[in-house]
Every structure is written in C-alpha cells, then in structure tokens.
C-alpha cells in the first residue's frame with residue numbers, strides 16, 4: 001500500500017514510527033506492506049516511488065527540521081496539492097494542523113485525494129467538524145474510504161468501536177470527556193485546590209497545554225469531536241455552529257471545593273443526544289466512569305441493547321494517536337486487498 | 338400485601354401494556370388499574386394508578402423493571418418519590434441573588450431547595466454557590482433546564498449534573 005503523509009509534526013512522525021516498528025507484524029499478520037512514498041511539511045516534500053526510509057525521514061525532520069532536506073529525494077518548495085497530483089499512491093494520511101474556520105489546507109487535500117479515487121485517513125478535526133456531510137458524500141460518490149478514528153479521543157477507540165463492535169445496537173446518546181488538556185487542569189485544580197490561571201500556566205510549562213490554549217480551554221476542540229460523533233455515530237447532520245459551547249476558564253477553586261463537599265467533581269463534558277448538543281462543565285460523581293484523572297479521555301455510549309458502554313484511553317500523543325491511524329490503514333487494507 | 342403505584346405514562350398506544358408486562362412476568366397480581374386519560378399532567382403525560390398484590394421483594398423487582406424501561410414511578414402508597422439534584426453556580430453572587438434564586442426554584446411545582454452553600458472569594462466573580470434540591474421523580478430534566486435559564490439570565494456559569 002502506497003501512502004502519502006501530509007504534515008510531519010507529532011502525529012505524522014508517529015505514523016512513520018509505528019509503520020517502522022510494526023513492519024514485520026503487518027506483513028505476517030495482514031500481508032500488508034505499507035510504503036511511505038511521499039511526505040510533506042511547510043518546507044516542501046520528500047518523494048520516492050519505491051518508498052522512503054522511515055528512520056531517515058524521522059532523522060531528517062529531527063535534525064534538520066525540514067523534510068525537503070531528505071537526502072537525494074528532497075523536493076524543496078513543492079506544494080502538497082502538487083504532490084497529490086504527481087505521485088502515485090493508494091492512501092492519503094492527512095495530519096496537518098486543525099483549522100476551524102475553513103478547515104484548510106486539510107479540506108482541499110482530502111477532497112482532492114477522494115476525487116482522485118484515493119482512500120483517506122485523517123486525525124484532522126477541522127474539515128469534518130465543518131462539513132462532515134459533504135466529505136462523506138464525496139467519499140461515497142467516489143467509492144473511497146474516509147476514516148477518522150484518530151480525530152476523536154486519539155488512541156481511545158470510539159468511532160470504529162461504535163460502528164463495528166457495537167454493530168446491531170442503536171446508539172441513543174454519547175457523553176464524554178474529550179479533551180485531555182482541560183481534564184488535566186480540572187483534575188489538578190481538584191487535587192491541589194489551585195486556581196485556574198495558575199494551573200493553566202503549569203500545564204503550559206509542562207507542555208500539556210499549548211501556548212495558545214484557546215481551542216482547548218474554551219471547549220472548541222471537544223465541540224469538534226462532539227460534531228464528528230454526532231454525524232458519524234448518531235447520524236445527525238450537524239456542524240460546529242450547532243453546538244452550545246462553554247469552556248473551563250470560568251471554573252474557580254471555590255466551585256470545585258463546593259462540588260467536592262457533595263462527593264462530586266467538575267469535568268468538561270461533551271454531550272450528543274436528541275436533547276442536546278453541548279460542551280459544558282458538569283458535575284460528575286466521584287467514583288463514576290467520568291471521574292478519570294490526568295489527560296485521559298472517556299466516552300460513554302448509551303445503547304438500546306448493551307445499555308451503557310464506556311471506553312477510556314489516551315486522547316493525545318504522537319505514537320498513541322498514530323495507533324488509531326494505523327488501525328484505520330489496516331481496515332482499509334482489509335477492504336482493498 | 339397490596340401496593341398502590343402511580344405511574345407517569347406517555348399518552349401513546351402500547352404504553353400501558355408495556356408498564357403492565359413486567360408485573361405479570363415477575364409474579365405480581367394486578368388488582369386494579371385506574372387510567373383516566375382526560376387528566377393530564379403539565380408534561381402531557383397521564384398518571385395511571387395501579388394496585389398490585391405481592392411481597393415487598395416482588396414490588397422492588399417490579400419497580401426496577403419499570404425504571405429500566407424509563408417508566409417513571411411518581412408515587413408508592415400515597416408517598417411521592419423524590420430525587421436529589423445538585424447544581425453549582427459560579428459568578429459574582431451575593432446573598433440577594435441566592436435568596437432570589439432559591440425563591441424562584443421553590444416556586445416550581447414539586448421542587449424544594451434542601452441545602453445551600455455559599456463560598457465567597459476575594460475576587461467577587463470567583464464566588465460560587467451550591468444548591469441541593471429535592472424534586473418529585475421525573476422532573477429532573479425540566480429543573481436542570483430551568484436552573485440553566487435562571488443562571489444565564491443573571492450571568493452566572495451554571496454547572497449541572499451530567
């Protein structure tokens with residue numbers, strides 16, 4: 001399987017790493033031989049039809065910062081859409097940064113690949129949160145797969161879990177903690193009694209919160225995931241603007257202390273149900289499935305046959321997120337081989 | 338032993354049969370069913386009075402079965418069933434806001450504010466209050482919605498239960 005990776009940051013590099021780590025396993029277990037034929041970042045591309053060397057890709061990016069400096073096969077300044085036009089491949093792995101205004105550049109990448117008849121795997125929430133139905137229709141029209149397990153909850157299995165493992169169940173609603181950064185901040189505030197501002201700053205120093213934490217702390221990131229699950233799992237044709245969003249920046253240590261007296265914690269909860277599409281701070285019982293700490297994510301699916309089913313997992317991380325991308329690649333391979 | 342239950346049923350065909358099914362299945366004797374479709378609650382549901390005969394254990398099993406079907410039991414032997422609802426409000430809350438909020442919540446039918454806690458902060462906008470309410474069974478969703486509206490009107494952050 002010939003793969004193009006667009007974006008070579010934490011997740012893109014994770015993908016190269018897991019492909020390199022799992023080569024023998026993928027071949028013996030599934031007969032799958034993934035070949036990375038092109039990789040793009042801001043600097044341009046590295047392109048080699050017989051497959052680039054994963055270790056050399058990682059080394060080049062870490063040491064030189066630019067993928068276009070890949071020995072002999074670097075292509076400085078070549079733009080990603082050009083790569084999709086010129087290179088022969090089967091599957092696009094779209095892992096450029098999430099944009100929630102127009103979904104670009106990922107939206108154009110994904111549409112171009114699908115219109116060219118290629119399968120797509122992505123961790124990029126932007127295009128899906130803004131125009132899920134359009135992308136789904138495009139995939140259907142062109143007879144290609146569009147897979148996005150990594151978009152929701154990183155390594156925590158949820159999309160494919162709902163569709164495959166819970167096949168036959170009607171899923172009525174979904175509740176979850178879908179953002180690791182905010183869960184870390186709220187857990188720390190509950191354990192240390194510290195203020196929001198101080199805890200956010202600590203999280204930034206530890207690299208858990210970004211320098212610009214807006215999308216995480218104001219609930220936008222979680223809202224994107226709620227939209228993706230509402231569309232994919234509940235068949236609700238909604239977009240980001242349909243979600244009521246309230247983040248955690250108004251949570252105080254006083255409010256957490258009051259909740260604790262009642263045996264409760266405050267968590268940022270996303271809800272997709274026939275009653276509501278919202279992200280907001282909510283009270284959860286200590287000891288309940290939602291009382292997870294640190295950067296963990298959790299989601300509960302309310303089903304008709306299986307009652308409540310809850311999954312917990314790592315919502316972010318390079319190799320962790322790449323594991324979800326790899327599982328999507330394997331399921332595409334099973335369809336295509 | 339005889340027990341009187343009042344169930345809160347949606348006025349759609351089949352609902353009464355659905356409610357009676359676990360009673361027969363679990364071995365409770367159905368003595369009487371009073372189903373007056375012309376008396377409706379504010380929510381458009383119909384209260385149905387059912388008298389069953391059996392031991393206490395059978396009653397408990399019947400109640401579990403009804404609840405797992407999302408059928409609300411409003412009354413058991415003339416006693417209204419209650420559930421607890423907790424909420425936390427954050428913002429520049431002063432005594433007067435609390436009194437006002439409590440008064441408005443107490444006005445809602447079937448709701449009573451049972452406990453109240455206020456935590457003031459040096460920064461006024463960081464203050465918080467916690468309210469624990471007791472409400473008739475089945476009102477939870479409606480009450481949470483009301484609290485959200487009340488709080489937003491006053492510019493408070495409302496933190497409701499999941």
Ligand SMILES: NC(=O)c1ccc[n+]([C@@H]2O[C@H](COP(=O)([O-])OP(=O)(O)OC[C@H]3O[C@@H](n4cnc5c(N)ncnc54)[C@H](OP(=O)(O)O)[C@@H]3O)[C@@H](O)[C@H]2O)c1
Pocket residue numbers: 006007008009010011012040041042043080095096097098099105123124125150151154315316317318321
């Ligand atoms: N990190 C996680 O744990 C995680 C988890 C779940 C989902 N995601 C999602 O996965 C995606 C990637 O995340 P990340 O953490 O890997 O981001 P990142 O570290 O910021 O990496 C983004 C990469 O995209 C490249 N890029 C940006 N614009 C490009 C363009 N127009 N053409 C080609 N390449 C371009 C960047 O190039 P340069 O290196 O040259 O700047 C960089 O290599 C995001 O959409 C994110 O929301 C991430």
